[in-house]
Amino acid sequence: MSSMTLFILFVNIIxxxxxxLNLLxxxxxPYAEKFSSFECGFHSFLGQNRSQFxxxxxxxxxxxxxxxxxxxxVFPFAVSQSNNEIYGLIVVLIFLVLITLGFVxxxxxxxxxxxSKQNTDFSSSTNSTINISFIEKNSTRI
Known part of the structure; x- marks a missing residue:
């Protein structure tokens, strides 16, 4: 097999x-708002054409x-990879490292x-006290 075939196979495997790994x-x-439709992340209101972003x-x-x-x-480097030598690779790697450092x-x-307006506190104390009182009221003593 050629190196290009191995490269394409390796990229697909990765x-x-x-x-x-993402699925696992x-x-x-899930919550109800994830399944609702939205446009650009903003709730639309009737008669409101513009809102502050x-x-x-x-x-x-x-x-x-x-x-x-x-x-x-980076695309021209990838297209002309057969003509580039180690100097071109070093330049592109330095560029990618700088962009990555900026993102970090x-x-x-x-x-x-x-x-987010999402409620992320799933261990609410009111829910646990309601569940405990419900269990105590409905349990039978032996």
Whole structure:
């Protein structure tokens, strides 16, 4: 087999492996709002044409634009990989490391966090007291 065939096979195996790992280890917490329809993450109201956007959405847009430009800059290297030598590889790796460090810095600063209105406190004390009192009322003593 040629090296290109092995490369395509290896990429497909890695993709399937990541999908299986995601299915096995991803948290699964469905709630009603996940199944509702939405447009751009905002609830629509009748008669309201414009609403204020959170600045975080613009930050996500800028990150998308930066990573889109990254792909545009790395694509010529990938296409001409047979002509590139070690110097070209080093330049692209330095570029990718800088982009990755910038992304990690954004994650560390919390710039990509958007506050959710979802209730994530599943261990509510009111639910547990209601369940305990219900069990005590309906249990029979032997």
């Amino acid at each position: 993709a399937v492996l990541f999908l299986v 280890f991803a948290p699964h917490n 959170n600045v975080k959405f613009f930050i996500f847009g800028l990150c998308f634009l930066l990573f889109d430009l990254e792909i545009t800059l 810095y954004e994650l560390g600063k919390g710039a990509l966090k958007i506050e």
